[in-house]
Amino acid sequence: MTRTVFLTTKTTDLVHLTVADAPAILPWLNNHDITRFLNRGDRPLALAEEEKFLGSLYTERDKLVLGIWHKEAEKLIGMTGLHSINPINQTAVFGITIGDTDFHNQGIGQAVLSAMCSHAFNWLNLRNVVLHVLGNNPRAITCYTRVGFIEVGNYPTFVFKDGEWVDEIHMLLRRENFLLSLEEEAKRQTVHQVATMTT
Numbered sequence: 183m184t185r186t187v188f189l190t191t192k193t194t195d196l197v198h199l200t201v202a203d204a205p206a207i208l209p210w211l212n213n214h215d216i217t218r219f220l221n222r223g224d225r226p227l228a229l230a231e232e233e234k235f236l237g238s239l240y241t242e243r244d245k246l247v248l249g250i251w252h253k254e255a256e257k258l259i260g261m262t263g264l265h266s267i268n269p270i271n272q273t274a275v276f277g278i279t280i281g282d283t284d285f286h287n288q289g290i291g292q293a294v295l296s297a298m299c300s301h302a303f304n305w306l307n308l309r310n311v312v313l314h315v316l317g318n319n320p321r322a323i324t325c326y327t328r329v330g331f332i333e334v335g336n337y338p339t340f341v342f343k344d345g346e347w348v349d350e351i352h353m354l355l356r357r358e359n360f361l362l363s364l365e366e367e368a369k370r371q372t373v374h375q376v377a378t379m380t381t
């Protein structure tokens with residue numbers, strides 16, 4: 183299978199996703215250990231629904247969704263995206279899921295976030311990237327803070343998840359607050375010419 187690489191980090195390539203990736207993605211999005219941190223998990227995700235989503239990618243300019251391909255393991259381990267890209271307000275909403283839990287806590291989230299923010303600020307010319315994270319997800323909050331996101335709001339006990347009400351925290355990264363060292367790092371590692379690799 184030929185993969186199109188759009189961005190790259192030290193350990194991962196951020197690749198185009200296709201309908202053929204749906205069977206790999208489905209178990210992540212039906213795993214409560216993952217969905218307890220996401221805005222899903224209340225009902226099963228069907229293969230056809232995921233295929234429909236993947237089939238619509240790269241046809242519209244309001245979102246950029248990419249697969250996270252682990253270079254050494256040679257497999258897809260997650261997905262990430264800039265959603266609701268708004269060229270007037272110059273904003274987007276960031277999302278990330280490393281679905282393969284074997285690859286958590288290895289700095290991959292921070293590297294991917296850094297590469298996506300670098301693209302958001304330097305290529306899409308956005309001013310602000312925002313995200314929403316549940317208050318019971320300290321790993322994600324640490325990851326986002328490391329890249330320069332700050333908390334700008336909190337809807338207390340707002341989301342019902344696994345029998346509990348949890349806070350929804352709103353975080354913001356302004357272009358000027360994107361940590362320079364990470365940006366420089368991301369720039370070095372970011373490939374903006376479309377390259378291909380064979381898997």
Ligand SMILES: CC(C)(COP(=O)(O)OP(=O)(O)OC[C@H]1O[C@@H](n2cnc3c(N)ncnc32)[C@H](O)[C@@H]1OP(=O)(O)O)[C@@H](O)C(=O)NCCC(=O)NCCS
Pocket residue numbers: 216219220260278279280281285286287288289290291292293314315316319320321322324325328
């Ligand atoms: C959230 C997620 C993207 C983070 O990616 P990751 O590669 O696991 O995270 P990183 O290793 O880059 O960074 C995590 C940081 O949190 C720290 N951390 C881990 N567990 C923590 C905890 N319980 N409390 C506080 N910090 C924690 C790590 O030590 C690391 O900080 P460091 O760089 O100082 O060591 C990933 O774990 C994931 O996809 N989780 C499941 C889905 C999810 O939560 N998505 C986000 C929804 S908003």
